[in-house]
Amino acid sequence: MINNEQTTQKKNRKPALVVKNASKSFGGVKAIDDVSLTIDSGRSRVMIGPNGAGKSTLFNLITGEIPLDEGRVFIYGEDVTKKAVQRRSELGLSRTYQISNLFHELTVKENMYLALQGKGWELPNFFSFFIPWFKNEKRTSRVKEVAESVALENKLDTLVSNLSHGEQRQLELGIALAPDPDIILFDEPMAGLSPSERVFMKKLIKRLATEKIILAIEHDMDFALSLTNDVTVLHQGATIADGTPDEIKQNEDVRKIYKIQNTE
Numbered sequence: 001m002i003n004n005e006q007t008t009q010k011k012n013r014k015p016a017l018v019v020k021n022a023s024k025s026f027g028g029v030k031a032i033d034d035v036s037l038t039i040d041s042g043r044s045r046v047m048i049g050p051n052g053a054g055k056s057t058l059f060n061l062i063t064g065e066i067p068l069d070e071g072r073v074f075i076y077g078e079d080v081t082k083k084a085v086q087r088r089s090e091l092g093l094s095r096t097y098q099i100s101n102l103f104h105e106l107t108v109k110e111n112m113y114l115a116l117q118g119k120g121w122e123l124p125n126f127f128s129f130f131i132p133w134f135k136n137e138k139r140t141s142r143v144k145e146v147a148e149s150v151a152l153e154n155k156l157d158t159l160v161s162n163l164s165h166g167e168q169r170q171l172e173l174g175i176a177l178a179p180d181p182d183i184i185l186f187d188e189p190m191a192g193l194s195p196s197e198r199v200f201m202k203k204l205i206k207r208l209a210t211e212k213i214i215l216a217i218e219h220d221m222d223f224a225l226s227l228t229n230d231v232t233v234l235h236q237g238a239t240i241a242d243g244t245p246d247e248i249k250q251n252e253d254v255r256k257i258y259k260i261q262n263t264e
């Protein structure tokens, strides 16, 4: 308990996430060019930018799925630049993907169990041998809790292949939430949703933003700008604007980019 309190206090003092002068090239393409950003505990940020701006690459650099060429990443003050994806998730980082990573031939419940595997929702092997029921109880109640939080509690035994597209995205959200992360990176959570599914997802993410630290990539400008007061605009791998939704709407460079995009 004391340890938990100390950890919480330590986390509250540090920025949750810091990216310092990050750069990444793929062959001749500079996908990320000297990008820095900070997300303080208790805040969220939205990242917008045209196609190919480098948003997903920045996510991959933050999670550790690809290595940085230059720069550093810190989670709650710990330098994780050279650390594996696993260490970053132990520190409370989680993400969703643009492309589905669900197991379609498994049920909702089974996908969620898999998401909890190796994420601390089990006892050490020694104990679990003696009291496996405890391990199962703990995970089962977590799966139910997560299913409720993404409104899939009535679909636990449904095969993923039988879910609607919107429900699949809800499940992806649930999988990111399953290990109870502090910081969640959302990669275009609204992509491909119908108008009614979008309304539902917006509500869900807005509620989550009151409980978690969110960094979201979103093309729906109105939603993006309504989610938080902290907005970053990426273009050709670089940060071209950083500010409140009003500042972003007024920013000449941003207006130019989106105007150019719209007339293409």
Ligand SMILES: Nc1ncnc2c1ncn2[C@@H]1O[C@H](COP(=O)(O)OP(=O)(O)OP(=O)(O)O)[C@@H](O)[C@H]1O
Pocket: 026, 029, 030, 031, 049, 050, 051, 052, 053, 054, 055, 056, 057, 058
């Ligand atoms: N693995 C890779 N190999 C080669 N080039 C890549 C790779 N990943 C990204 N790129 C290039 O890096 C640039 C940034 O891509 P990225 O996917 O990060 O942009 P994005 O802002 O997420 O775009 P979108 O909104 O279309 O998803 C693009 O020019 C892309 O083609």
